[in-house]
Amino acid sequence: MRWPKPWPRTAGATARVENGNRTRTLRKMLTMTTNYLHVTQGFEVLTKVLASYVTQELQVTYGEHWWEQGVIDVLYDNQKRDLPTDGNDEILTSTLDVARCLRLIDLHWRDLFGSKLKREHRTWLNELIDTRNKWAHQGSLDMPNDDAWRALDTMTRLVEPMDSQATKKLREIADEVCEMTSESLEARGIEKTRISSSRNRRKRVNKKTTEAGYKNRNNQTVIRKTDLPGNDHNQRVYILQCEECFHNYGANGSDIWLRKCPNCQGGADGLPY
Numbered sequence: 001m002r003w004p005k006p007w008p009r010t011a012g013a014t015a016r017v018e019n020g021n022r023t024r025t026l027r028k029m030l031t032m033t034t035n036y037l038h039v040t041q042g043f044e045v046l047t048k049v050l051a052s053y054v055t056q057e058l059q060v061t062y063g064e065h066w067w068e069q070g071v072i073d074v075l076y077d078n079q080k081r082d083l084p085t086d087g088n089d090e091i092l093t094s095t096l097d098v099a100r101c102l103r104l105i106d107l108h109w110r111d112l113f114g115s116k117l118k119r120e121h122r123t124w125l126n127e128l129i130d131t132r133n134k135w136a137h138q139g140s141l142d143m144p145n146d147d148a149w150r151a152l153d154t155m156t157r158l159v160e161p162m163d164s165q166a167t168k169k170l171r172e173i174a175d176e177v178c179e180m181t182s183e184s185l186e187a188r189g190i191e192k193t194r195i196s197s198s199r200n201r202r203k204r205v206n207k208k209t210t211e212a213g214y215k216n217r218n219n220q221t222v223i224r225k226t227d228l229p230g231n232d233h234n235q236r237v238y239i240l241q242c243e244e245c246f247h248n249y250g251a252n253g254s255d256i257w258l259r260k261c262p263n264c265q266g267g268a269d270g271l272p273y
């Protein structure tokens with residue numbers, strides 16, 4: 001007597017293959033959306049900072065009519081759809097999403113924010129309005145590394161005068177994207193130098209802020225690390241050089257990315273080395 005082919009074995013084999021495929025697909029989906037998730041996390045931080053900053057500034061200018069005169073009268077119809085007409089301040093603030101906050105700063109630029117923020121901030125917030133639209137309509141493909149890093153870098157710059165904790169948090173998220181970028185480039189065997197482009201902000205994607213040769217936005221370049229302890233928690237002193245006046249000075253590793261020259265840019269005094 002011949003036994004029929006035991007179907008469970010075949011089914012089992014098929015199930016294993018399917019599972020394998022599913023795991024691979026899942027893994028692929030996870031890596032594919034990582035940048036998107038980092039940017040999402042960035043927008044969450046940004047929203048909190050901007051909503052309270054915008055509220056605070058509008059309250060100073062419009063007093064108790066801040067919502068009616070500063071928000072409702074100013075936003076375009078499609079932007080204020082679904083917004084409450086009044087309520088307590090906390091609830092009103094919580095209805096300001098990132099797109100509305102960015103728009104409000106832009107719309108109140110002349111009468112209010114232009115005197116508090118620098119012109120660059122307006123450029124950055126307009127860039128972020130764009131990023132936010134792309135982010136909201138992201139398909140199943142992940143955001144490119146460069147775009148994600150740039151979005152987070154721009155958020156960091158925008159919130160710097162508003163909230164130091166949030167600035168630090170955003171910088172950390174941006175650094176995670178930065179590390180991922182270096183890893184994935186290495187994995188693909190692409191030399192980092194080949195990726196550099198004319199966009200000088202992009203060059204920094206491939207260098208850690210403490211790496212010799214890293215240049216921050218203020219043209220301060222890392223020369224080398226020393227063994228001396230810095231004056232911040234767990235920090236070492238790094239020697240930086242200002243590319244404007246060639247002054248050398250010491251700085252904590254954690255401060256490098258935002259350091260200004262103590263000699264020609266009014267930055268804090270350098271640490272001894």
Ligand SMILES: [Zn+2]
Pocket residue numbers: 242243244245246247261262263264265
């Ligand atoms: Zn200098």
